[in-house]
Amino acid sequence: MEFIDTHTHTYDEAFAGCEDEIVARALAAGVSVQLQADVDSRERERMFALAERHPGVVRPMLGLYPGSVDRDWRREIDAMEAWRGRGIVAVGEIGLDYHYGAEFKREQQEAFRVQLELAAAWDLPVNIHLREATEDFFAILGECRHLGLRGNLHAFSGSAETFERLLRLGGDWYVGIGGVLTFKKASLAETVRHIPLERILLETDAPYLTPAPHRGERNESAYIPLIAAFLAERKGVSVEEVAAVTTGNAKRLFAL
Helix, strand or coil: CEEEEEECCCCCCCCCHHHHHHHHHHCCCCCCEEEECCCCHHHHHHHHHHHHHHHCCCEEEEECHHHCCCCCCCHHHHHHHHHHCCCCCCCCEEEEEECCCCHHHHHHHHHHHHHHHHHHHHHHCEEEEEEHHHHHHHHHHHHHHCCEEEEEEECCCCCCCHHHHHHHHCCCEEEEEEEHHHHHCCCCHHHHHCCHHHHHHEECCCCCCCCCCCCCCCCCHHHHHHHHHHHHHHHHHHHHHHHHHHHHHHHHHCCC
């Protein structure tokens, strides 16, 4: 079986000194590709250095994470241009996050719009982070509908209705399912029953959101098969089918 982790941060300081070991463990577990979500300019050098050491396996995105948006957001986005030609597979992770407050709410919205326009101009999918900002997200995505966007909502935790609302905007959209699916009492376990497997991607968001039975430990891409097994049980299909369909979805969306 072949799997793809569509959202991870193997370059994160949590993996300092053992990044290559993490990549090797993932490969041994059948995870052939690890898509690295970009955060901001402070971590970008480490991400691209890791990608250069593992060509074809570690694939970088390019984007400004909403939690990194401040008054200087435009300079951060302008700095992305220098990295554009280095094998990026998506513009991400971008989006909106009001969980820790609304001090830079307007700046987040502007940065999100600009990066959606960049994705359209660069003909790349978007990898979206969304937290406690659903209505503003849909308002902006609706305004940008003419751009013909495609992409996924990473760490999806919304309802089946939210997913249907996304599809009604048109374009080619998926949801990223990760370790939260394995948490006890997680509503996502019921929601995924109503989302077609053909619209699901697997992800870890490592080093965060570690799946059971490893909760409390550092997450890593090698745990993707655990998430796939939980998803297979919820969908009433084999793990082999989950692997084949979600891997195909990832390869099409990110042109892997």
